[in-house]
Amino acid sequence: MxxxxxxxxxxxxxxxxxxxxxxxxxxxxxxxxxxxxxxxxxxxxxxxxxxxxxxxxxxxxxxxxxxxxxxxxxxxxxxxxxxxxxxxxxxxxxxxxxxxxxxxxxxxxxxxxxxxxxxxxxxxxxxxxxxxxxxxxxxxxxxxxxxxxxxxxxxxxxxxxxxxxxxxxxxxxxxxxxxxxxxxxxxxxxxxxxxxxxxxxxxxxxxSGFLMADPRIVKNPKQIKRITYQELRELSYMGASxxxxxxxxxxxxxGIPINIKNTNEPENPGTIIIGNDQIEESCENDYIITGIAGKKNFTIFYVHKEHMANEVGIIKRALEVFEDRGISIDHIPSGIDSFSIVLPTECVDKFSHEIVEELKLKCKADFVNVNNNLSLITTVGINMASRPGISAKVFSALGNNNINIRMIDQGSSEINIIVGVENKDFEIAIKAIYGAFVNC
CATH class of the missing domain: 3.40.1160.10 (Acetylglutamate kinase-like)
Known part of the structure; x- marks a missing residue:
């Protein structure tokens, strides 16, 4: 049925x-x-x-x-x-x-x-x-x-x-x-x-289903044959839906598969969306990665404080600044003495200066920097975790095109790698990553 x-x-x-x-x-x-x-x-x-x-x-x-x-x-x-x-x-x-x-x-x-x-x-x-x-x-x-x-x-x-x-x-x-x-x-x-x-x-x-990249950026991107719900969520969040x-x-x-199909090309098999437990029962895609998607116009609040690693609750206090304004956070990459808060620019553009001052006060930070010209790009693939060298391939593709990486975030599931680049590098970065995996 x-x-x-x-x-x-x-x-x-x-x-x-x-x-x-x-x-x-x-x-x-x-x-x-x-x-x-x-x-x-x-x-x-x-x-x-x-x-x-x-x-x-x-x-x-x-x-x-x-x-x-x-x-x-x-x-x-x-x-x-x-x-x-x-x-x-x-x-x-x-x-x-x-x-x-x-x-x-x-x-x-x-x-x-x-x-x-x-x-x-x-x-x-x-x-x-x-x-x-x-x-x-x-x-x-x-x-x-x-x-x-x-x-x-x-x-x-x-x-x-x-x-x-x-x-x-x-x-x-x-x-x-x-x-x-x-x-x-x-x-x-x-x-x-x-x-x-x-x-x-x-x-x-x-x-006819999902494509591996935005056709407005990559010319004739390959069609995705199979995609898991988890992969779809990652790509959809970046707008590829x-x-x-x-x-x-x-x-x-x-446990019901979804088949995305084209009314104007009914003979095209489209894209099948399946559960992770069904992946073994279906044919794998032709490429290691499943797809690439991204969005422009994110803001990074970079908070730095010496010996931050020894302080309890500093990130919690920083997040309260955004919670009080009803703002959801996208990513929080961190280091020993610093962390960054990444979110859409439109959410904070009108009062970013106020947020900077509150972060300095609540976190007793040495300094807080803001960058408003960030794009996030996610490379997604459920098979990536079992393949060595995937991250290196992404970073090499960007480095070979003189693209500076402003942020790196990889989840524990290793289903995706997110990089932040300048808005001006957004399109060329997607082309570079796509080319590294599809045209190799």
């Missing part, structure tokens, strides 16, 4: 709907289909969800919403007529308009993109439509009521051939609509996959 989730670009217009139709009917094991709202058809186009957010903003500030809502209506009506479907969209639009006029909640209106998309696809495929509000349940604190959700999904999906479910939302105990964060259809699909104990969770998008982070956990706990 397979759960297939299709993203916004996969359902952007009637042409894309036809591709989804062909994919779903090509495999009888695809019993559950979760859909997003229609996305962009071209670069300058609008996502339906963005237009729905704008529509709600118009009603909130008593601005006429008709011009925006007309665009939404036309998108769905065009899909209906081009596919010759029978869904009564006029009735659906009338209900939505009535709710808009009655100042409905934002969560309700922005969920209508997935709702209407699922109605159309269910009609097109001749499948049963199940509203997500009837099977995905939230507690009032915003968390998912997993027990109730799993029981209801199993109840609703018994003895059904194929089922279409809108993603992105569910309901509170009082029946009102509650949405996930943006991209939350990934989470809906994962929850359904876990509840029905699927053998595979397919996530269909507009890319085509999957909502929270979508990992429901299927990871159930």
């Amino acid at each position: 397979i759960v297939a989730k299709f993203g916004g670009t996969s359902l952007a217009d009637a042409k894309q709907f036809k591709k989804v139709y062909d994919i779903v009917i090509s495999n009888d094991e695809r019993k559950f289909v979760v859909v997003s709202a229609p996305g962009k058809r071209f670069k300058e186009d609008n996502k339906i969800t963005d237009l729905l957010y704008l529509t709600h903003a118009h009603t909130k500030y008593s601005v006429p919403y008709d011009p925006v809502f007309k665009i939404i209506e036309d998108r769905f009506l065009t899909i209906k007529y081009e596919l010759n479907l029978s869904v009564d969209l006029k009735q659906e639009f009338d209900i939505i308009r009535e709710n808009l006029d009655n100042k409905c909640d934002e969560d309700y209106i922005v969920s209508r993109g997935e709702y209407l998309s699922a109605l159309l696809l269910a009609d097109y495929l001749g499948c049963k439509f199940i509203d997500a509000k009837d099977i995905i349940f939230f507690n009032y604190d915003g968390s998912v009521n997993s027990e109730k959700t799993n029981l209801k999904i199993k109840e609703f999906t018994e003895d059904c051939d194929k089922i279409i479910i809108p993603g992105f939302y569910g309901s509170y105990p009082d029946g009102s609509i509650k949405t996930f964060s943006r991209g939350g259809s990934d989470i809906t699909g994962a929850i359904v996959a876990g509840a029905v104990n699927a053998k595979m969770y397919e996530n269909w998008t507009d890319v 085509v999957l909502h982070d929270e979508a990992i956990f429901p299927v990871r706990e159930a």
